[in-house]
């Protein structure tokens with residue numbers, strides 16, 4: 680088994696981003712600027728946003744976290760988004776999900792100017808991604824592509840099985856792996872909670888991407904000898920063993936599956952760190968205007 684080491688790869692790519700950000704700042708007199716809106720005080724969301732902000736600082740970006748109480752109305756939120764859309768000093772905008780029930784996430788996603796949509800969730804970006812045109816790719820699948828690329832994992836002609844079909848991970852991942860690009864050119868099967876014979880589907884895969892949200896869902900008996908296994912899952916459990924009071928588990932039973940896999944991502948230390956890199960790269964591209972000219 681070889682480790683797809685998110686710590687190592689993310690540190691390396693962040694060095695490149697830092698250098699490029701410094702060049703951008705030297706040229707324009709300002710730093711790439713990411714704004715993150717956080718509504719309410721969901722523990723997981725707070726941790727993710729704090730980490731995104733911290734990483735922005737690390738690579739020399741400006742970052743702003745705008746926080747709202749859980750009772751903000753959809754109209755108020757959209758008004759703020761429109762203000763940011765028109766602010767030339769802001770390059771990227773993300774609204775951390777999940778949102779409270781009274782706010783429709785699709786309306787929020789579509790309110791964001793697609794040229795600042797560094798999460799890559801806007802239908803314009805999703806449509807362009809599907810057509811293999813320049814766009815912001817959702818951060819988690821983007822990070823996974825960067826990881827596969829770093830380790831020169833051969834994907835062309837391979838059978839990939841994506842478990843989970845969410846808008847933010849499973850669905851875009853399946854599109855990206857099937858595209859005519861590198862990494863890509865896989866024969867992709869996308870599976871979900873209604874899939875029959877899911878074990879057999881996964882067992883046939885050369886590349887497995889698990890994005891389910893269930894601790895240790897993928898067991899060794901479901902994985903083919905020599906498969907590449909990408910574990911997106913982040914499942915938190917309370918723990919007395921850690922300082923933070925919780926422990927993270929993936930969707931893959933790492934201990935057993937790693938005995939069969941040729942390559943595998945750990946949790947933590949795998950896809951989560953690469954997701955941040957995907958977001959930082961998108962923000963840098965937004966600032967430079969290389970995907971959508973300013």
Ligand code: NDP
Pocket residue numbers: 819842843844845846847848849870871872873874877890891892893911912913914950951952954
């Ligand atoms: P969602 O809950 O939006 O989607 C989960 C998907 O898994 C759904 O498509 C669902 O199917 C499918 N699923 C659930 N149960 C089963 C089952 N028993 N068999 C087969 N499929 C099943 O989750 P996300 O995609 O947002 O996230 C998935 C995991 O990845 C979570 O643990 C999340 O925390 C983590 N995550 C990690 C990130 C990172 O940076 N590492 C970033 C984003 C997410 P159906 O559609 O039929 O309901």
